[in-house]
Amino acid sequence: MQNRTIVLLVVACALFMENLDATVLSTALPAIALDFGEDPIQLKVALTSYLISLAVFIPASGWFADTFGARIVFRMAIVVFTLGSIACGLSSSITEIVIARVVQGMGGAMMVPVGRLVIMRTIPKSELIGYMAWLTVPALTGPLLGPPLGGFITTYLTWRWIFWVNVPIGLIGLVFATLYIPDVRGETRTRFDTLGFVLSGVGLALVVSGGTNLGLQVLPAAAIWSMLGIGSALLIAYYFHARRASAPILDLGLFTIPTYRIAVLGGGLFRVGVGATPFLIPLLLQVIYGLSPFQSGLTTFAAAIGAIAMKFVAPPVLRRLGFRTILIVNGIICAIFIGLPATFTLSTPVLIFTLVLLIGGFFRSLQFTSANSLAIADIEPNRMSRATSMTSVVQQLSLSVGISVAAISLELSRVSRGGGALAITDFTAAFVVVGLATAASVILFLMLPKDAGREVSGHRRDLAPDAVTAARER
Template sequence: MPRYLITALIVACALFMENLDATVISTSLPAIALDLHEDPISLKLTLMSYLVSLAVFIPASGWAADRFGARTIFRLAILVFTLGSISCGLSSTLPGLVSARVVQGLGGAMMTPVGRLLLLRSVERSDLVRALSYLTVPALLGPIAGPLLGGFITTYFHWRWIFWINVPIGIVGIILATAFIEDVREETSWPLDVTGFLFSGLGLASLIFGLATAGRGFAPLDVTIALVGFGALFLTAYVFHARRAAFPLLDLSLLSVQTFRASVTGGSLFRIGIGSIPFLLPLMLQMSFGMNPFQSGSITFVASAGAMLMKTTAGPILRLFGFRRVLISTAILSAGFLACYGLFTPTTPLMLMMSVLFIGGFFRSLEFTSLNAIVYAEIEPAKMSRAVSFASVAQQLSLSLGIAVGAGALQGVGRFSGGADPFAAENFKWAFAAMALVSLSSVLTFLRLPADAGSELTPRRAKEAQPLNQKASADR
């Protein structure tokens, strides 16, 4: 097996652990609340604290990787995440559990972008699409498998094992990273933007806390508005700061690169719509169709099979059609399948439902692979770590927005219809349609890309372009 594929698999396993843990706790909140003698609603803090920790610390991950070495930070991230998992399993109070989740988030914040950076710096550009296709599976598989696995462990074992199962995975990950991953780093690193870190951290934390409380009855409306307002204020202050800073934490100048800008802006719109699926789909199957968590998880899990099939076909598809066509067509198809989920009814044949989920999972994964590759197509090696941090923050925010907007759409449709049952199948139909329109709007961004965008990433075109590159070097 090529070395870059070994690196991709090691990083993918670590990312699966991180993505799985982001959602595995959701079905276990009532059991945890009972054990800790807390109101189940207050256990939402465990979800929010993890997301906030991710958003705050991701921007500093690129600087840390360049300063101390990507492999060193990646191993440290796995260690911190594993220690946070142990602390979560040992927690006996809500504040203790929330604090442990913050530690987990710190490890996850370093693990995701640094793992991707390791791959980017270890793989030839012609092999980038194939390598990155392995990283889309954890992002799709974790949120789908998490609720099912969490419910199974809580029912048949104990909720603390949700966190303790990360320990052997973390130990193996550290050993494999030490044995097979090279410690790539930049020869020189830029200074940490402390002011930018404070502005972005406070802004992202306030914004995500505000979005997490919106529409869920967790906090009064004025508190939610204040949090979102403070978040917007700090993020605006960061924008002004970044324009003057020599080495900004999140380099806004990267948005001048067309492929990066299209992937970040269009990709964020696409992910907001798709990000609602882990929230809306299980809720519809359980609350509207009357399925239990295991039945629901068994159906939704099939989407990950479609994602796995994609990783063997992404390269040939992109070589044949090019990034621009694939991004546009798969965004349209994915939005269409997302809208179709709202047409499911309790009498829909199980095989039909699973087939739609399987094909939808394939196209979503193909879109994610394309986005994750083309975002770095024109980025200079010296700016790669900053690009990874920027793109990772955008992904985290868009997926968080997907849950918040999806919940808001469902509640808004319920209030507009005036029905007594907020989980009526009709409400889900319009909520899925609304989120499909959000994902579909990403096409407007992809249409602006040139026809040959990202052509250097496909092996065939890269080989054809090589003599031209060599000639350009000779001319200089």
């Protein structure tokens, strides 16, 4: 049990580091641009290059773990991520920091899915929810801590420490990974799907790049739509390739498993709304309410507190109610809290924002834990690595879509009233849209059977009386 706890902490720290670095750079862009003598808008590519690198290399993570073993891949991922962080801190131009961010993304792409794979293969399904609840906390707190931490470091130290702080964490993680991460690997070895890697990697890179820039007015519209069009075509080509390949790098056959399909696709739609929130809330607080980046970051951190509180509640609640009830009812509650800022006015106190984020963070964390646990409830052990890779890809795409939906909603609202500076009515429209997108995920969860994922949740209330008696006698 103690070793399991240490393994969980190592994986959770890796997950926190990866999620933190996806957002920590945003508040430091003006300071970096000043150092480089560049326009801050041009430095947006440093943000997107990290996401693109994740999208390209995540599909390969499962194959590497199965072939070389999770321990060595996880350790190498930490080394690559740490070296990329050092290179980011030493960068002196846009080109250098973009290359360094790509290296960081390569490490993060291997680190997180492989870490999840270790948890799934070493923890019994009956105990999985408690461990998954802990893994949800860093996944939610990383993006929320990123902006305030980046603002604090940039204000009181130097932006380079945003990256160098990863070095001691990486070294400690490397030591603990060497001592405690088990060397799990696939039962059989397969050839690397080179063609599938190219088609899926380039396709996902173009779709993520186009999606993150859609509505942001950073790239020309023609370039963005070209990325989305070519990327979609490559992903369609991958679909036909995967149907013929004996061991495709992304296993589309996983979607024939009902619980996996509904959990991943429903969870992906849910993440569209969640992915929009870290983009909309800080912008609303800074542009409309006049808060500083550091102040707005501290406000959004309330959601992280709610996420941490959830971890104590998830296992007993899921045992009591089961996956289906939680995902449906809790999904509606989450949609309400995500869309609730649409009702705010200029006179709404910041304290109300904080309370909404605090309570909403609790319910969102419960939804993440439930969907992530259900996704692997019926996955065979020899397909776990492919399941973690596919799940991570869908999650990255969903978060990218969430940012795009939020940005487009703001822009369309602004254009509809004749242009000008952003107004609170623009945010009203955006929060309504992302709230509805979150609520739409419930439609998929309604398709779940009442006993979905029972082996993982421990839910028994839906059993017939004779089955309950038999279970007690055992």
